Amino acid sequence: xxxxxxxxxxxxxxxxxxxxxxxxxxxxxxxxxxxxxxxxxxxxxxxxxxxxxxxxxxxxxxxxxxxxxxxxxxxxxxxxxxxxxxxxxxxxxxxxxxxxxxxxxxxxxxxxxxxxxxxxxxxxxxxxxxxxxxxxxxxxxxxxxxxxxxxxxxxxxxxxxxxxxxxxxxxxxxxxxxxxxxxxxxxxxxxxxxxxxxxxxxxxxxxxxxxxxxxxxxxxxxxxxxxxxxxxxxxxxxxxxxxxxxxxxxxxxxxxxxxxxxxxxxxxxxxxxxxxxxxxxxxxxxxxxxxxxxxxx
Amino acid sequence: xxxxxxxxxxxxxxxxxxxxxxxxxxxxxxxxxxxxxxxxxxxxxxxxxxxxxxxxxxxxxxxxxxxxxxxxxxxxxxxxxxxxxxxxxxxxxxxxxxxxxxxxxxxxxxxxxxxxxxxxxxxxxxxxxxxxxxxxxxxxxxxxxxxxxxxxxxxxxxxxxxxxxxxxxxxxxxxxxxxxxxxxxxxxxxxxxxxxxxxxxxxxxxxxxxxxxxxxxxxxx
Numbered sequence: 001x002x003x004x005x006x007x008x009x010x011x012x013x014x015x016x017x018x019x020x021x022x023x024x025x026x027x028x029x030x031x032x033x034x035x036x037x038x039x040x041x042x043x044x045x046x047x048x049x050x051x052x053x054x055x056x057x058x059x060x061x062x063x064x065x066x067x068x069x070x071x072x073x074x075x076x077x078x079x080x081x082x083x084x085x086x087x088x089x090x091x092x093x094x095x096x097x098x099x100x101x102x103x104x105x106x107x108x109x110x111x112x113x114x115x116x117x118x119x120x121x122x123x124x125x126x127x128x129x130x131x132x133x134x135x136x137x138x139x140x141x142x143x144x145x146x147x148x149x150x151x152x153x154x155x156x157x158x159x160x161x162x163x164x165x166x167x168x169x170x171x172x173x174x175x176x177x178x179x180x181x182x183x184x185x186x187x188x189x190x191x192x193x194x195x196x197x198x199x200x201x202x203x204x205x206x207x208x209x210x211x212x213x214x215x216x217x218x219x220x221x222x223x224x225x226x227x228x229x230x231x232x233x234x235x236x237x238x239x240x241x242x243x244x245x246x247x248x249x250x251x252x253x254x255x256x257x258x259x260x261x262x263x264x265x266x267x268x269x270x271x272x273x274x275x276x277x278x279x280x281x282x283x284x285x286x287x288x289x290x291x292x293x294x295x296x297x
Numbered sequence: 298x299x300x301x302x303x304x305x306x307x308x309x310x311x312x313x314x315x316x317x318x319x320x321x322x323x324x325x326x327x328x329x330x331x332x333x334x335x336x337x338x339x340x341x342x343x344x345x346x347x348x349x350x351x352x353x354x355x356x357x358x359x360x361x362x363x364x365x366x367x368x369x370x371x372x373x374x375x376x377x378x379x380x381x382x383x384x385x386x387x388x389x390x391x392x393x394x395x396x397x398x399x400x401x402x403x404x405x406x407x408x409x410x411x412x413x414x415x416x417x418x419x420x421x422x423x424x425x426x427x428x429x430x431x432x433x434x435x436x437x438x439x440x441x442x443x444x445x446x447x448x449x450x451x452x453x454x455x456x457x458x459x460x461x462x463x464x465x466x467x468x469x470x471x472x473x474x475x476x477x478x479x480x481x482x483x484x485x486x487x488x489x490x491x492x493x494x495x496x497x498x499x500x501x502x503x504x505x506x507x508x509x510x511x512x513x514x515x516x517x518x
Contacts, residue, residue: 051385051386052385053382053385053386072390073388073389073390074388075388076386076387076388077388079388081386083382083383083386085379085382086379087379087380087382087383087386088379088383089305089309089375089378089379089383090375090378091308091309091375092305092308096304096305096308099301099304100301100302100304100305103298103300103301103302104298104387104388104389105388
């Protein structure tokens, strides 16, 4: 299996209170990898580490099979990056910004950029400082997609955009992905958005990777189980218990890695399963964070 | 790449560059008009004219300093706005990007330098000089070009730095002033000894600012 992004034992520290710890990411080539995490969890910092903008205190990073930071220019030539905050020069017009960007990328597809500009309805002669947030978001997407990159690194690309613009931007992204085999690494705290487009998901919390698995497993594997008669102490379970709550005689468990035959395990411990409810990605995400933050006894 | 960086830098700095080009063109002509006509003038008047023209010459290094400052700052101001994220995400090695920015700034210096050169040549042509006094339009233009380049290089380097580095430069300046105060207070030196020494180090050859010092005269003996 080849990976577009791989980190080994990655560590970074900024100030007294924030650090990335033991980060081991594996982003498969051709996948759309959703990098989930609450605000301040370290998503942007991780992305900046991946792109050589920050220097880790420990660990190694390879992107597109090349080492960061020694082969950074070659990596960036094949990587499209949309940052969290707009970074383009505001005094340039849209046309000037496109030409400036294109000059740095050999394979920049000017025709495709023109096509996207028309479909996004972006004004060619408008200064970037006069564009709306949505138009800037579209422009960022236009620039990186016209690069025809092998890897797209998108840091909250739709954050703060209205639903119509968000849909346009994500549609353009999906169109691009359907044309080739680019890998997409997209960070967001908008869980529903990633649910629609990603096939892998990694969850970062407080600088630590909580989980990394195929989206399907994540979505299908997290259940809320209503049951009665469960013992207060349980030994090894065939699934991961994220949360347990007792209401009267009933208990509600939130579990990960659930499969239907596992109901037998409850019978074995004298409990009766009343209901198994699928959690959507957002609920699963919240439960996962809650369990990862719970103090371990 | 260079063409686009140059264009971006021009768009960011075109107003000050154009203004300084106009000033550069006007300054040598001001040297002539301020002194008045020399035709059939007595020696005292010629001496006074030369003195006035050379007084105005002080403005040449001032203009070079201003040009270097404005271009140095404008070279990095747009990148500072975006915390250099855009520049860092471009697929060029960092030294190469710095070089592109620097080269674009040097190219933009050419416009005010050329304007000053043109003004100097015109000024030399419009005045009829008495014997023993010569015009040095090429020399003053070359000197102005080197001075502007040195100032640009210094401000480019300061401007590229982080806030911390800029504060360090400021800290050194404050340290020098403080050292002066302390030395003066304890009676170990005259007022301003350290500042003067630092100034001398910077402005005497081979100090980087020595190019700005001395006599700047379009007309001289």
